[in-house]
Amino acid sequence: MDKKKINGTALRSERQLDFSGLIDVVVHEQDENYIIVKPKSVRNKIKNYLQTIRVHGNPASHDINNPNDSSNLADVKFTKFALVQLISWFYKDFITKPIPPRLLQYIGDIESNYIDTEKETSLYEDVRGLDIVKIQYPKQKVVLQAKVNDPQKKISYEFVTVEVTNNLVIGYVFVKKNISISITLQHFIDELTLNLANLTICSPRVISPDTGREINRISSIQDKFKEIANDSLLEITNFFYIDDFVWQYCLSEYAKLLDLNLENEQYFVDQELFQLQNNQPIVLKPSLQYIEQIINSPEKQEPVNIVVGRAGVGKTTFCEQVVSLVNGIDKKRALLISSTDLRNANADFTVKSLTDLYRLFVKVNEIDSTEALEYNNFEINISCGNLVLIIDGLDEIESILKEKFDLDDFLKSAISLNEAYKSCSIIITSRDYYLDRYIQKDSVSIFFLLGFSNELVDKYLAKRLSRQRVKDAQKYLSIFDIADQSLHTPLYLSLICDLVDRDEYDEDALPDISESNYYYSKSKLDNLIYKLLQREIGKQSLEINCDDYFELIVEISIRHQGEISKKDLNEYITIFFPSIEPTSNIESDKYTQFYISPLLSYDRNRDTFKIKYDFVDLWAKVRFVLSNFEREVLDGDLKRLLIEIYDGSSVLLEELIEMKGIAQIDYIKHGGNILQKLIKDCQESGNKPILARKAISGLLYLVLSDQNRKTKSSYSNELVQLFRSNKLNCLSIFGQFFPLDFREVQVYEGWFEQFHNFEKCEFPSDCTVFYYSTFKGIDPKFSATLNSLLFDSTCSLNEELRRAFDDSLSSAGNLSSQVRTNLYRILKVGYRSGSFSWKSESIYRMAPVKGHVSLEEYLRFLTLEGILEKRSERAGSGDGFIVATNFKDAAKNLIANNIVKPELETVIKKILRDFHGL
Numbered sequence: 001m002d003k004k005k006i007n008g009t010a011l012r013s014e015r016q017l018d019f020s021g022l023i024d025v026v027v028h029e030q031d032e033n034y035i036i037v038k039p040k041s042v043r044n045k046i047k048n049y050l051q052t053i054r055v056h057g058n059p060a061s062h063d064i065n066n067p068n069d070s071s072n073l074a075d076v077k078f079t080k081f082a083l084v085q086l087i088s089w090f091y092k093d094f095i096t097k098p099i100p101p102r103l104l105q106y107i108g109d110i111e112s113n114y115i116d117t118e119k120e121t122s123l124y125e126d127v128r129g130l131d132i133v134k135i136q137y138p139k140q141k142v143v144l145q146a147k148v149n150d151p152q153k154k155i156s157y158e159f160v161t162v163e164v165t166n167n168l169v170i171g172y173v174f175v176k177k178n179i180s181i182s183i184t185l186q187h188f189i190d191e192l193t194l195n196l197a198n199l200t201i202c203s204p205r206v207i208s209p210d211t212g213r214e215i216n217r218i219s220s221i222q223d224k225f226k227e228i229a230n231d232s233l234l235e236i237t238n239f240f241y242i243d244d245f246v247w248q249y250c251l252s253e254y255a256k257l258l259d260l261n262l263e264n265e266q267y268f269v270d271q272e273l274f275q276l277q278n279n280q281p282i283v284l285k286p287s288l289q290y291i292e293q294i295i296n297s298p299e300k301q302e303p304v305n306i307v308v309g310r311a312g313v314g315k316t317t318f319c320e321q322v323v324s325l326v327n328g329i330d331k332k333r334a335l336l337i338s339s340t341d342l343r344n345a346n347a348d349f350t351v352k353s354l355t356d357l358y359r360l361f362v363k364v365n366e367i368d369s370t371e372a373l374e375y376n377n378f379e380i381n382i383s384c385g386n387l388v389l390i391i392d393g394l395d396e397i398e399s400i401l402k403e404k405f406d407l408d409d410f411l412k413s414a415i416s417l418n419e420a421y422k423s424c425s426i427i428i429t430s431r432d433y434y435l436d437r438y439i440q441k442d443s444v445s446i447f448f449l450l451g452f453s454n455e456l457v458d459k460y461l462a463k464r465l466s467r468q469r470v471k472d473a474q475k476y477l478s479i480f481d482i483a484d485q486s487l488h489t490p491l492y493l494s495l496i497c498d499l500v501d502r503d504e505y506d507e508d509a510l511p512d513i514s515e516s517n518y519y520y521s522k523s524k525l526d527n528l529i530y531k532l533l534q535r536e537i538g539k540q541s542l543e544i545n546c547d548d549y550f551e552l553i554v555e556i557s558i559r560h561q562g563e564i565s566k567k568d569l570n571e572y573i574t575i576f577f578p579s580i581e582p583t584s585n586i587e588s589d590k591y592t593q594f595y596i597s598p599l600l601s602y603d604r605n606r607d608t609f610k611i612k613y614d615f616v617d618l619w620a621k622v623r624f625v626l627s628n629f630e631r632e633v634l635d636g637d638l639k640r641l642l643i644e645i646y647d648g649s650s651v652l653l654e655e656l657i658e659m660k661g662i663a664q665i666d667y668i669k670h671g672g673n674i675l676q677k678l679i680k681d682c683q684e685s686g687n688k689p690i691l692a693r694k695a696i697s698g699l700l701y702l703v704l705s706d707q708n709r710k711t712k713s714s715y716s717n718e719l720v721q722l723f724r725s726n727k728l729n730c731l732s733i734f735g736q737f738f739p740l741d742f743r744e745v746q747v748y749e750g751w752f753e754q755f756h757n758f759e760k761c762e763f764p765s766d767c768t769v770f771y772y773s774t775f776k777g778i779d780p781k782f783s784a785t786l787n788s789l790l791f792d793s794t795c796s797l798n799e800e801l802r803r804a805f806d807d808s809l810s811s812a813g814n815l816s817s818q819v820r821t822n823l824y825r826i827l828k829v830g831y832r833s834g835s836f837s838w839k840s841e842s843i844y845r846m847a848p849v850k851g852h853v854s855l856e857e858y859l860r861f862l863t864l865e866g867i868l869e870k871r872s873e874r875a876g877s878g879d880g881f882i883v884a885t886n887f888k889d890a891a892k893n894l895i896a897n898n899i900v901k902p903e904l905e906t907v908i909k910k911i912l913r914d915f916h917g918l
Contacts, residue, residue, distance in 0.1 A: 312491025
């Protein structure tokens, strides 16, 4: 097996593989078509699991005559832990199927009993030595790669050799963290048989657990190596920290390309960074000062730093300043990926990792291959801290990519890259609306930008304005009252400064905001922008009004996707504002009175104009949707924006929902009329009605969404009003739509795709609901009322949905069995050696349950019924549970003998009645 070339064809012909062969299969890279585990970091982790089982499992399994040998017992525990981790990965991530119930209890026991954290750490330590060498020598032949790992002797290193020219071989030794330096180096020298022309020994940086400071490990390695190596070997040996080596030989040629020449914000004032403690915001430090502290910290247990804040609080400016900060630190570079860079992204793959996002960024922005980092180079430089990844607007990126973005896997990939060196620094910004998505994620720190204090407002105004105009700005601050809990939104403050920067004009000559078709007098932002545009119109003596100016912004924002060429802008002004006199006969200077607009920014390289503020771009889209909606104008622009919110995940939808308290619109009435037009479009679209269906779904989100959740029947009643019938023609639902009550309606020509709340809907038990309808990506884990009678034979069902009722998951018998199994798993938590003991709440929360009734609901029910007693075992231990004395016999019979006693049968029936309606 060692000498045979392993490829896809050979693998299929093998009847049996030993562990060495299995490891080779997992990490095989010679033929892309036969790589079984695609992500490299995961491949290496699986290899480590298998290596552990091979090294420790075999001898441990034979030494059964010495049960008191602690080292052998440790090997057994370590091997069992690696095995269950491998099993969990295989089911959950590789074949994406639930772990069989017969294995779950053993996995839980082994994981909860494994406490050897040092060995657990070594299990994951992969310094990726071969990848590093391949980056330095992409075309040279790798002669040897050896990974040596003996945790008992504290030996762990990777040895790679490369033939740089004929018969000239150089070697690289990558030592690990948790080792004995002298024993590891001695082992390497004893095993070395090659004649090397040069040797480089690389080490990760190591932090002292006592002081929290970095140890001078290279010096220690040099000293030990001098003691044991002969002079000829010592003479050809160099020593590097891995991050220094990677910087010098893998990243240095890209460093200048990454050193972005961002325009400095002329009036930048750093605001404080906050963190929540007991739900109260606590001031840390000025944001850049704190972020610099994070980046320079010697070891990072939480590599992902998410900075959240409301729209306009300065997240983008913060990111740009962090780029400048990082690029000013020795041997570090920042890579900024902004939602703006991916605005027109059309991903043909799902973004599940940092590398996937970078790959998409390179593709969308057409970055030349000579300027883009090779993906291994990208990952390794992030892993060892040379490259600080800054992602601005992750929530908007999610909104753009929709189902093509997997947040959980994305964050896991960041954590995985941090495992080897504990040096990752990843900065992410997102709106505070999405805070719940990040809370309680492993290895994630959450910070807040909340805005300017009064002191910082004064500092900003002093930088930006003359003394007299500072007074004008302060006047507007009091008029617009834009503070949020005494903190001011920087965007609004900037707009106010734009306002006072314009010259005076005759305000009475222009119409009031109440006469506008687009601006809302109850909105502070609308008043601010309206005032700013009024002043601009007066200053430039433009014969237009604020609504005309708004339509110009819409032209750029919606019809030109946020960017318009100067030529197209000139053409628009000429056609739609014929009364405007050109400022020059030269095309490039034709309408300078618009080129200098406070809401536009000019890109000289592209000769284009963009909306200056992202939030103003979004503001314009919201007002345009509301205006057309109220006037029932269904044009191509409104359809595109409805399609943008079709699955409920769009930032645009979030803003539209917030406006519902201000825009007093009859959503049912106007939405119903627009819906009839969309249904007609859908029915007349031939074989490709999907866009019309997405627009219908977007309309339903717009009409039914608000700040308060309603009942299933309330949502269904609103649908009936909207469709003006209990017969819902062309009902189309995508994404996280609200659970509905289908008991009083029928659906014809419906479309349900990735409707994740489908299983939570209410269905009739004895009649058909769906006709000529299509279901895609519906995977109900369980529904008490789901049955095949609901679907007419004209429906097209996806396999998971069909299987849900073909397998009779909704039958009372199977439900009873499911509830009994769940009770077994919960009660088993505290059962050991024939008796029940107290276990903490955190241990109980590890019990796996199946079905739509959550573990938390089970625990609450069992506590209220007196089956579990919730209490604290001792002072400071926290809450936990123990099986109540009067229920111990029934619980023991269930666990030990699989017997359901009458008192347990009563409990099962009550759960079926209360939670499943049976």
